[in-house]
Amino acid sequence: MPRAVLCRALGPPERLRLEELPPAPLAPGEARIRLEACGINFPDTLTILGKYQHRPELPFIPGVESAGVITELAAESGAWRVGDRVITRQRIGGYAEEIALPVQQLVPLPSGFSFAEGASFFVAAHTAYHALVQRAALAAGETLLVHGAAGGVGLAAVELGKHLGARVIATASSEEKRAVARERGADEVIDYTAEDFVERVRRSTDGAGADVIFDPVGGEVLVQSLRAVAWNGRILVVGFAGGTIPALAANRILLKSCSVIGVRAGEMARREPALSEAATTALLALAEQGLLRPHISATLPLARFAEGMRRLMDRQAIGRVVLLPDA
Numbered sequence: 001m002p003r004a005v006l007c008r009a010l011g012p013p014e015r016l017r018l019e020e021l022p023p024a025p026l027a028p029g030e031a032r033i034r035l036e037a038c039g040i041n042f043p044d045t046l047t048i049l050g051k052y053q054h055r056p057e058l059p060f061i062p063g064v065e066s067a068g069v070i071t072e073l074a075a076e077s078g079a080w081r082v083g084d085r086v087i088t089r090q091r092i093g094g095y096a097e098e099i100a101l102p103v104q105q106l107v108p109l110p111s112g113f114s115f116a117e118g119a120s121f122f123v124a125a126h127t128a129y130h131a132l133v134q135r136a137a138l139a140a141g142e143t144l145l146v147h148g149a150a151g152g153v154g155l156a157a158v159e160l161g162k163h164l165g166a167r168v169i170a171t172a173s174s175e176e177k178r179a180v181a182r183e184r185g186a187d188e189v190i191d192y193t194a195e196d197f198v199e200r201v202r203r204s205t206d207g208a209g210a211d212v213i214f215d216p217v218g219g220e221v222l223v224q225s226l227r228a229v230a231w232n233g234r235i236l237v238v239g240f241a242g243g244t245i246p247a248l249a250a251n252r253i254l255l256k257s258c259s260v261i262g263v264r265a266g267e268m269a270r271r272e273p274a275l276s277e278a279a280t281t282a283l284l285a286l287a288e289q290g291l292l293r294p295h296i297s298a299t300l301p302l303a304r305f306a307e308g309m310r311r312l313m314d315r316q317a318i319g320r321v322v323l324l325p326d327a
Contacts, residue, residue, distance in 0.1 A: 001022055002021060002098045003021070003096070004019060005095035007061070010050040013048060013306040013309035016305065026072060026073075030101060030103065031086075031103050032073075033066075033068045033071065033101065034069050034071045035099060035119075036069065037067045037114075038063050038066040038094045038096070039066065039094070039119040039322055039323075040063075042151075042241060044062045044064060045309050045313050047092070053267075054091055061094070061096055063093055063094020063096070064091060064092070064266075065087065065088065065090075065094055066087075066094040066099065066119045067109055068099075069084070069086070070082050080106065084106075085115075087107040087118045088101055088106060089106075089107065094119075095323060108284070116296055116324070117294050119322055120322050121283075124152040126269075127153050128157040128159075128214075129160060129265075129282060130268055131157065131261075132144070132161060132164065134268075134279065135234075135236060136261060138211075139165070139166075139211075141166070143204075144161040144167065144169070144211070144212045145171070145214070146161065147225070148171070148172070148215075149171055149177070149181040149186060150178070150180050152317075152320045155295050156294070158181055159291075160292065163291050166212070167187050169201060170189050171190045171192040172191070173191070173192065177318055180295060180319065192221070209229050210228055210229055210230055211233050212235075215236060216238040218242050218245060219240065220246065223246045223249075226248060226253065229258045233259075234259045235259070237263060241315065248260065265279075294319060296320045297319045298321045298322070299322045299323075300322070300323055301325075302327070
């Protein structure tokens with residue numbers, strides 16, 4: 001029987017167990033996929049702790065994205081064929097050796113992508129695209145400040161921002177992380193642990209500040225970003241990887257005439273499917289052209305899921321960490 005990582009009680013990743021589960025029957029319009037890679041995402045770590053917006057019933061299999069090969073199709077499955085290489089997108093179920101999903105949740109694996117790259121592409125890239133293009137309308141020539149720039153979503157924002165013609169400033173905590181951000185297109189990198197990023201951004205922009213700030217970190221980083229944003233700038237609230245959700249000074253928002261914009265790419269996909277489809281089409285085109293590609297810092301066997309999740313929770317990962325069921 002296929003194995004899957006099962007969460008039977010909310011808690012840390014060490015509480016989860018790798019178990020054998022009977023294959024799920026296929027309903028009309030569904031496909032069975034043999035998974036070759038499972039991406040680890042920050043929402044997965046929040047979901048098992050019961051701290052995410054989506055709270056699935058116990059027990060559940062974490063994992064919002066994966067990649068593999070279609071092995072079986074039910075009726076009404078459209079143009080898909082057994083043997084097609086696909087990316088899967090789901091709210092749960094990705095940490096497994098196989099998954100059954102409606103075919104609407106499948107996307108063709110871009111040519112030239114490995115399964116590991118496919119399993120770590122869409123969540124981060126879709127978030128970055130929705131934030132920079134659909135929410136902030138980042139324009140060529142503007143300055144983009146990316147916090148947490150060496151994380152999966154941060155690197156996607158750096159790469160996409162550069163493609164859109166922005167001048168990209170990236171913050172990260174280590175020399176290794178800053179080097180990767182620079183490799184992916186950052187024009188300037190800042191060690192926010194050693195210097196005031198607000199003053200550095202001001203100096204780098206002749207006092208103007210950043211036009212768009214992409215912040216998946218939250219906490220004091222988000223608070224101080226109000227001092228680094230330009231007049232009429234846009235601050236994108238992407239997440240709270242730093243662990244705290246701050247209150248913001250409304251007077252600074254007024255004085256800068258800036259916008260503080262929430263980014264929820266997953267919820268957008270459920271509420272505005274046409275907007276999500278446009279983002280998917282654009283991202284697949286960029287992937288096929290080699291303009292967007294995830295940076296994978298580690299691949300681990302499925303059995304080492306807890307170690308992989310810990311790397312994200314402790315903010316040790318650079319780019320993406322991927323589980324390999326067959327390893």
